[in-house]
Amino acid sequence: MAVSVPVFHVSVxxxxxxxxxxxxxxxxxxxxxxxxxGIRGHQRLQKTRxxxxxxxxQVEERFELSDLHLxxxxxVDGYYPDDANFIVEEIKTIRxxxxxxxxxxxxxxxxxxxxxxxxxxxxxxxxxxxxxLCYLDLDQDREYQLDQQCEVxxxxxxxxxxxxxxxxxxxxxxxxxNLRNQAISRLEFPYSEYRGGQREMAVxxxxxxxHERQLIMQAPTGIGKTVASVFPxxxxxxxxxYEKLFFLSAKTSGQHMAQQAIDDMKExxxxxxxxxxxxxxxxxxxxxxxxxxxxxxxxxxxxxKLPSVIEESMKSDNSLRRDEIERIARLHILCPFELxxxxxxxxxxxxxxYNYVFDPAVYLRRHFExxxxxxxxxxxxxxxxxxxxxxxxxxxxxxxxxxxxxxxxKETLPGIAKRLARVNxxxxxxxxxxxxxxKDQGGVQLSEPPAKLFAALRRFLESAEDWLQLNxxxxxxxxxxxxxxxxxxxxxxxxxxxxxxxxxxxRKRRNTYIKLYCLNPAPGLSDGFARVSxxxxxxxxxxxxxxxxxxMGIQEDADWYRIESPFPKENLGVFQTTYISTTYNxxxxxxxxxxxxxxxxxxxxxxxxxxxxxxxxxLAKAAEKFSERYPEFEIIIQMPVMREEERESFLDAFRPNxxxxxxxxxMGGIFGEGIxxxxxxxxxAMIVGVGLPQLGLERDLIRDYFNHxxxxxxxxxxxxxxxxxxxxxxxxxRVIRSETDRGIVCLIDHRFNETRYQQLLPSSWQLHKVRSxxxxxxxxxxxxxxx
Ligand code: SF4
Numbered sequence: 001m002a003v004s005v006p007v008f009h010v011s012v013x014x015x016x017x018x019x020x021x022x023x024x025x026x027x028x029x030x031x032x033x034x035x036x037x038g039i040r041g042h043q044r045l046q047k048t049r050x051x052x053x054x055x056x057x058q059v060e061e062r063f064e065l066s067d068l069h070l071x072x073x074x075x076v077d078g079y080y081p082d083d084a085n086f087i088v089e090e091i092k093t094i095r096x097x098x099x100x101x102x103x104x105x106x107x108x109x110x111x112x113x114x115x116x117x118x119x120x121x122x123x124x125x126x127x128x129x130x131x132x133l134c135y136l137d138l139d140q141d142r143e144y145q146l147d148q149q150c151e152v153x154x155x156x157x158x159x160x161x162x163x164x165x166x167x168x169x170x171x172x173x174x175x176x177x178n179l180r181n182q183a184i185s186r187l188e189f190p191y192s193e194y195r196g197g198q199r200e201m202a203v204x205x206x207x208x209x210x211h212e213r214q215l216i217m218q219a220p221t222g223i224g225k226t227v228a229s230v231f232p233x234x235x236x237x238x239x240x241x242y243e244k245l246f247f248l249s250a251k252t253s254g255q256h257m258a259q260q261a262i263d264d265m266k267e268x269x270x271x272x273x274x275x276x277x278x279x280x281x282x283x284x285x286x287x288x289x290x291x292x293x294x295x296x297x298x299x300x301x302x303x304x305k306l307p308s309v310i311e312e313s314m315k316s317d318n319s320l321r322r323d324e325i326e327r328i329a330r331l332h333i334l335c336p337f338e339l340x341x342x343x344x345x346x347x348x349x350x351x352x353x354y355n356y357v358f359d360p361a362v363y364l365r366r367h368f369e370x371x372x373x374x375x376x377x378x379x380x381x382x383x384x385x386x387x388x389x390x391x392x393x394x395x396x397x398x399x400x401x402x403x404x405x406x407x408x409x410k411e412t413l414p415g416i417a418k419r420l421a422r423v424n425x426x427x428x429x430x431x432x433x434x435x436x437x438x439k440d441q442g443g444v445q446l447s448e449p450p451a452k453l454f455a456a457l458r459r460f461l462e463s464a465e466d467w468l469q470l471n472x473x474x475x476x477x478x479x480x481x482x483x484x485x486x487x488x489x490x491x492x493x494x495x496x497x498x499x500x501x502x503x504x505x506x507r508k509r510r511n512t513y514i515k516l517y518c519l520n521p522a523p524g525l526s527d528g529f530a531r532v533s534x535x536x537x538x539x540x541x542x543x544x545x546x547x548x549x550x551x552m553g554i555q556e557d558a559d560w561y562r563i564e565s566p567f568p569k570e571n572l573g574v575f576q577t578t579y580i581s582t583t584y585n586x587x588x589x590x591x592x593x594x595x596x597x598x599x600x601x602x603x604x605x606x607x608x609x610x611x612x613x614x615x616x617x618x619l620a621k622a623a624e625k626f627s628e629r630y631p632e633f634e635i636i637i638q639m640p641v642m643r644e645e646e647r648e649s650f651l652d653a654f655r656p657n658x659x660x661x662x663x664x665x666x667m668g669g670i671f672g673e674g675i676x677x678x679x680x681x682x683x684x685a686m687i688v689g690v691g692l693p694q695l696g697l698e699r700d701l702i703r704d705y706f707n708h709x710x711x712x713x714x715x716x717x718x719x720x721x722x723x724x725x726x727x728x729x730x731x732x733x734r735v736i737r738s739e740t741d742r743g744i745v746c747l748i749d750h751r752f753n754e755t756r757y758q759q760l761l762p763s764s765w766q767l768h769k770v771r772s773x774x775x776x777x778x779x780x781x782x783x784x785x786x787x
Contacts, residue, residue, distance in 0.1 A: 005068050006177075006241075008170050011369035012059075012074030012119075016111035018345075019165045021303040023104035024293035025338055040495075041093035041136045045143065046078055053080055059119040063163050068170060070163060074369075076116045077134075086129040088117040093136045095465050098144050101135075104303070109133055110148075115162070118155040127152050138462075172314055173346065176273070180317075180348060183271035184238040189231055190264040196566020196739070197223040204561050205536050206232035209240055209376055212534045214558040216382070216549075218542040220565035221733040222741075225538050226254070227261040229378045230349075233536075234265065234272060237348060242374045244367070246532065247351045249380040250388055253674045258351045258380070262319065275320040275344050277352035280337040283322060288478055290468075291335070298335040305332050306342060314346055341366065354385060358528035359392040361489060368531040375532040381674065382537035383726055386551045389521030395490040396506075396515035397457070399427045401483050408476040416467060416480075419460040426453035430505055431512060443506035443697035450503060453514060454494060457487045490516055502701050517698055519705040525553030541729040544760065546714070547722040565736075565764060572736050573744040573783040574765045579772050582689045582749045587618060594748065595626040597773055598686060601746060602633060602662060604780040608654045610663035611686040612672060612731045615694065616640050622688075623664045638665040647671075654681045667691050673730040678737045685735050686746040690757055691724035725760045742787050744780065 010018075046055040055078040063070040077091040090113035094101065110133060117131045128151050135144040194202070201219050208215035209232065219225050233245045247258045255276055262274050281287060286296050293300040309332050318324060320343055329336035344350050345366060356364050357377065367373065379385065406420035430453060434444045464484045474480075493501075493516050500520040506513050518524070529535055542548055545560055580590050580597065598611055613619040616638075623637050636653050639646070647670060653661060657680050665671040667687065693699050699719045707715030728747070735743040745765075751757055753769070761767070768783075770776040 005066075006174060007069045007071060008173075009071045009073070009373045010166070012072060012112055012115045014366055014369060015072060015162055015166055016108055016115060018169070019162050020107055020111050021104070021306075022107075023102060023301070023303055025291055025296075025299035025302040025335055026102070026105075026293055041138055042077060042091050045091055045134065045136055049078060049080075051080065052082065053078055057120070059116065059123070061119050061122070065167060068167065068174065070167065070170070072115070072119070072163075074112075074116065074119075076120060079116075079120055081120075081124055083124070083126055086121065086124065086126045087132055088113065088120050088129060089132040089134050090116060091134045091136060093138050095138055098135050098137075098146075106133075111158075111162070114150070114155050114158050117150060118152065118159050121152045121155065131155075176314065176346075180271050180273075181238040183269055184234060187231075187234065187265060187270050188268060190227065190261070190268050194228075195224050197563045198228040200563055201225060201228040201538075202232045205229050205378075206236060208536055208559060209233060209236040209242070209534045214529065214534070214555050215536045215561060216542055216545075216552075216554060216558055217536060217538040217561045217563070219538055219540065219563040220567070221540045222737040223563070223566060226257040226380065227264070229536055229538060230258060230261045231265070233376050233378055234270065234349070236376060237272075242376045242533070244347070244373075245349045245376045245378065246357060247349065247378045247380065248354050248357060249351070250354055250384045251381065251674050254380040255351050259319065259321065262349060266319075271317050272348040273317050273320070273346060274349035274351065275325075275340065275347040276322065277340050277344065277350065277356060278322045278325070278337075279353065283326065283336045283340070285326075285329070285336060290477070290481060296335070297333055298329065300333075302334055302338060305334055306339075309334065309339070310342065310346060313343055320347065354379070354388050355392055357531060358385075358389065358525060360524065360527075361492070363528065363531070373533075377529070377532040377535040379535065379537040381539050382552070383539040383541050383548070383730070385525060385537070386521060386548070387723075389525045389551075389553070390518045393493065393518035393521050393524045394516060395486070395493045396513045397483075397486045397490050399424065399431075399512040399514075401479070401486070402427065405476060405479050405483055408479065409474075412474060413467060416460065416463045419456065419463050422456040423453065423460055426450070426456045427512065427514070430514070434505060438505065438507045438512070441697065442508065443504055445697065445701060446503040446505060448503070449494065449497075450514060454491060457491060461487055461491070490514070500705075502705075504697065504701075506697065517701065519702050520551065522551050522553040525551075526555075527553070529553060529555070540733050541726050544722060547718060551718070567736050567739055567741070569764050569766060570786075571742045572765070573768065573780070574732075574747065574761075575744060575768045575770055575776060575779060576747045576752050577770055577776060578750050578753045579770070580748050580750065582614075582618075583751075587621075591621065591625050592629075593773070594688065595622060595629055597746075597748065597776065598622075598626060598662065599630045599633070600773055600777050601684060601686060601744070601780065602660050604777055605683065605744075605784045606660040607683040608658065608661045608663075608677070608681055609684040609686060610665050610671065610682065610734065611688060612665050612667040614667055614689040614691065616666055618688070619664050619666055626662070626664075633660060633662055635662045635664060638663070638669060638671055642670065651675060651677065656680045667731050668693075668727040671734075672727060673733070675734060676737055677734065679741060682734060682743065684744040684746065685731055686748055687728055687731050688748045690721075690749055690751045691727035691731075692720045693723055695720075721756065722760075725757065729762070744783065746776075 057076040057079065059076055060071065060073040076088060078089045080087040090109060092109055113131045113133050117129055121129050131148045131150050133146040197219060204215060204217065230247065236242050237245060249255045249258065259276060285298055289295040291299055309328060325340050326336050329339050355362050402420050402423050406417045406424060410417045430450055431438065437444045461484065464480060497516055500518060500523060502517045502519055504515040504517050506515055577597065580593050582590060602609060613622065623635060627635060636650055638650065654677050703715035703719035706718040707713055732745045735745055768779045770779055
């Protein structure tokens with residue numbers, strides 16, 4: 001019987017970097033910095049090539065060693081396939097003189113060129129060739145060609161050496177994988193028994209991974225979805241030969257639950273290397289400095305120090321959480337953020353935010369560049385992906401930032417200040433004809449891309465890059481960098497913006513912004529899903545299916561699965577008030593009735609409740625009126641901005657069996673989902689309104705966009721109604737968190753009575769329609785009498 005050997009996948013760039021990297025972190029020269037004009041420069045240069053030049057050629061090669069196979073893949077910038085003059089070209093764009101590029105960086109460039117050279121030469125059967133490293137100076141628009149004549153035999157030696165050195169690392173990974181897999185084979189579900197729904201979920205997840213499917217799963221809150229998905233995915237690493245598991249969560253609370261699940265499994269003998277990635281701005285030790293060895297000591301000699309740290313880390317399977325990464329980074333004077341990314345390469349489980357897989361600017365190229373890697377993706381609270389996707393694929397730039405930087409740099413950087421003046425002038429030119437609309441409506445859609453503003457921004461970027469190369473410290477350096485990155489992101493997204501985007505001029509917080517707004521995130525999200533072999537998205541609210549399947553970039557043939565709540569239906573009483581209207585115009589008139597209703601709910605059954613509002617302004621008015629009329633009740637209010645400790649103390653105020661407490665919070669906010677107040681810590685949620693997002697230009701544009709889609713023509717539903725009801729259902733999910741929980745949900749708005757909302761409410765809910773406060777009190781009494 002043939003013995004199967006493990007197959008590893010690596011991109012050409014990753015192979016060369018892993019083996020040859022040395023020196024400092026320096027994003028001025030990093031091949032990952034990938035400046036805006038870089039891509040254009042490549043294309044421009046490729047277009048100038050004549051004859052039988054071939055650009056962007058995909059290459060692959062399998063190295064078969066006795067104990068493992070290595071699949072190497074990449075994309076060659078271009079080559080001339082003439083037998084007599086076979087030339088392979090690697091293009092790099094620069095904004096410095098060639099002589100200024102550090103040797104350590106040039107070595108990587110040559111390394112890539114040589115690997116590509118060998119792969120192509122072997123494909124074409126040539127024995128000697130020219131390797132050309134072509135530097136395109138973007139400022140001078142000048143090309144520098146450095147040629148090396150190479151024999152294939154020499155390139156073969158070079159690549160064999162690379163592969164052999166990389167394979168040493170892979171063999172260590174294999175030793176680890178063996179230990180890990182033995183532990184996984186003995187792994188049992190970490191708790192004494194499955195909760196209702198958990199086994200069903202675990203089986204469905206495993207099946208999806210077995211068949212490399214995309215599974216969208218709706219499962220109720222409180223059943224323990226995290227462990228029910230992580231456990232089978234860990235099993236799949238051994239049994240289905242997956243390389244890594246990415247657990248994505250939009251919130252740290254979700255990441256903590258995944259960490260807890262791993263910890264609990266480790267308690268029962270599991271051995272995996274898991275890492276949690278923390279955002280650069282949170283984990284950076286010197287956030288006011290650029291990532292440049294001249295400023296930041298943690299960037300200095302980073303790649304020289306890294307190998308021994310990686311080697312040391314490979315000896316252990318300690319969970320690499322933020323504290324541990326910071327400890328190692330401080331000990332070795334290494335950048336904690338880059339270290340976490342490098343350590344993720346030797347990790348089996350990577351817990352991180354959505355953007356590390358989906359955001360085109362920050363997704364983990366080091367993992368996803370090689371084709372065919374076998375990764376599993378688990379996505380927690382996946383209903384958030386639609387809005388997160390829109391954020392990731394949109395970009396904006398503030399006019400006031402332009403002005404303030406122009407003022408700061410006027411004396412010291414007249415060149416940049418001049419270019420910013422032009423940017424400001426173009427802003428003003430756009431603003432002038434629509435000034436009144438901006439003032440009255442807060443925003444306007446531009447009929448075409450603002451070409452002159454973008455041209456001015458490009459010129460600003462050139463000057464800023466020139467100056468950033470000089471590394472001169474100034475008090476406004478951080479502002480300059482921020483504006484530079486905002487402009488870069490805006491222009492980069494504009495390059496590929498299509499009918500899924502709208503150009504907006506908006507006014508907020510007394511500032512004017514140019515915004516490139518993503519109306520439909522599905523195409524970008526589908527690129528993200530394509531980076532993994534199998535994915536499971538789960539949430540308590542993944543309905544209606546048509547909304548998520550259209551906007552989440554999900555495959556057409558994805559599997560959808562729904563787990564019914566295992567908790568007794570009768571433990572939740574849902575009361576639908578039809579006598580209060582909370583539409584914007586009706587709010588003042590119904591305020592008294594609203595607060596009296598809230599008071600009635602607490603009077604009938606004292607305990608802890610949260611009332612959720614559609615906005616902070618509405619919340620503030622209702623809280624004020626409630627305190628005025630019912631000073632005997634203790635209340636606690638969600639503020640528009642809250643620090644971590646303030647959030648915790650808000651939640652801590654909900655004590656089990658304590659005095660009655662009424663929390664005032666906003667729907668869709670920090671307390672609207674992801675909070676877990678079990679038992680008597682929360683016995684009811686009152687939901688004011690049908691959760692519609694605030695009316696506005698952006699939502700209206702989404703509505704119009706989907707009204708144009710002949711197939712759906714559900715503009716209002718996609719822009720307002722479905723996201724709204726999703727919030728309502730998420731909010732309602734705060735109440736029943738376990739088998740023994742009992743509580744009520746009060747839906748306060750006459751619109752809940754309309755068929756279009758009724759049909760979106762869960763069929764498992766036992767709805768009590770009430771037409772007056774007296775009727776509500778009566779029904780509440782009879783509900784609570786049972787308990
Ligand atoms: S510590 Fe901060 S400034 Fe220094 S290299 Fe890392 S991210 Fe950049």
